[in-house]
Amino acid sequence: MPTTPHVEVHFAASDTVRDVVIGMSDGLTVPFALAAGLTGTAVSTTHLVVIAGLAEIAAGSIAMGLGGYLAARTDRDHYLHERQREYRETVELPERETDEVADVFRGYGMTETQIRPVVDAICADQKRWVDFMMRFELGFAEEPDPRRARNSAATIAASYILGGLVPLAPYMAIGRLQSALAVSVAVTMAALFAFGAVKGRLTGMPPWRGGMRTVLIGGLASAAAYGLARWIS
Numbered sequence: 277m278p279t280t281p282h283v284e285v286h287f288a289a290s291d292t293v294r295d296v297v298i299g300m301s302d303g304l305t306v307p308f309a310l311a312a313g314l315t316g317t318a319v320s321t322t323h324l325v326v327i328a329g330l331a332e333i334a335a336g337s338i339a340m341g342l343g344g345y346l347a348a349r350t351d352r353d354h355y356l357h358e359r360q361r362e363y364r365e366t367v368e369l370p371e372r373e374t375d376e377v378a379d380v381f382r383g384y385g386m387t388e389t390q391i392r393p394v395v396d397a398i399c400a401d402q403k404r405w406v407d408f409m410m411r412f413e414l415g416f417a418e419e420p421d422p423r424r425a426r427n428s429a430a431t432i433a434a435s436y437i438l439g440g441l442v443p444l445a446p447y448m449a450i451g452r453l454q455s456a457l458a459v460s461v462a463v464t465m466a467a468l469f470a471f472g473a474v475k476g477r478l479t480g481m482p483p484w485r486g487g488m489r490t491v492l493i494g495g496l497a498s499a500a501a502y503g504l505a506r507w508i509s
Contacts, residue, residue: 291424291428292427292431293475293478293479295344295427295428295431295432295435296431296432296435297475298340298344298432298435299337299340299341299344299431299432299433299434299435299436299439300435300436300438300439300471301439301471301490301493301494301497302336302340302436302439303333303336303337303435303436303437303438303439303440303441303442304439304440304442304443304464304467304468304471304494304498305464305494305497305498306332306336306440307329307332307333307336307439307440307443307444308442308443308444308460308461308464308498309497309498309500309504310328310329310332311325311328311329311443311444311447311457311460312443312457312460312461312498313504314328315453315454315456315457320453321451321453322447322448322450322451322452322453322456325444325447325453325456326444326447326448329440329443329444329447330444332440333436333437333440333441333444336436336440337432337433337434337436337437337440338433340432340433340436341429341430341432341433341436342429343432344425344428344429344431344432344433345425345426345428345429346425347428348420348424348425348428348429349425351420351424352420352422352424352425355410355416355419355420358410358414358416359406359410359419362406362409362410362414363402363406366399366402366405366406366409370399373399373405373409374395374399376409376413377395377398377399377405377408377409378391378395380408380412380413381394381395439467439471442463442464442467443460443463443464443467444460445460445463446459446460446463447460464494464498465491465494465495468487468490468491468494468495469487469488469490469491470487471487471490472486472487472488472489472490472491472494473486473487473490474486475490476489
């Protein structure tokens with residue numbers, strides 16, 4: 277009988293999703309808290325809230341993007357440094373490094389007789405040897421993409437801007453502060469739910485659960501930031 281080939285589908289864009297989550301979640305909550313905190317205080321028009329909100333979005337997107345760039349660049353620099361060290365140790369301390377390879381297989385319960393040919397095969401090629409040590413000794417699954425820092429910065433910054441415009445849009449369209457605030461609360465909560473549902477679907481969580489979790493976390497963060505903004509003002 278014909279057989280259906282087994283095909284495994286794995287989600288492979290976790291880094292990008294992480295960046296979108298970081299940028300979008302902060303973009304939805306921080307500008308909202310600022311706008312809500314300004315509403316009903318010394319600010320008397322939505323125009324001033326919009327100006328302050330846009331300024332915060334610009335500054336926040338730059339800061340968040342820079343943070344993402346530096347984090348990704350640090351990860352790659354750390355990887356390259358450790359790889360160079362492993363290459364050096366395979367030359368200067370081959371016996372110790374060979375025994376470290378054997379230790380990995382001992383951890384799986386293999387006997388010395390079983391381990392020896394496997395270790396010899398791995399250590400016969402320096403690149404393969406170093407690749408093995410990077411993965412199983414140091415825990416690096418793969419080399420960080422050299423474009424990761426740039427892509428991370430752009431993704432986080434763009435996500436922050438898109439998220440920040442959501443709670444600010446009602447203030448751009450409505451002239452009355454309290455009405456704009458009410459609409460801003462509604463659209464921000466709806467955006468948080470939709471964002472969480474999509475994130476949940478991509479990561480294997482039921483969409484409704486992902487949406488509710490994001491609303492809860494984002495709502496608490498927004499409320500805390502709002503209370504702080506009102507207290508300061």
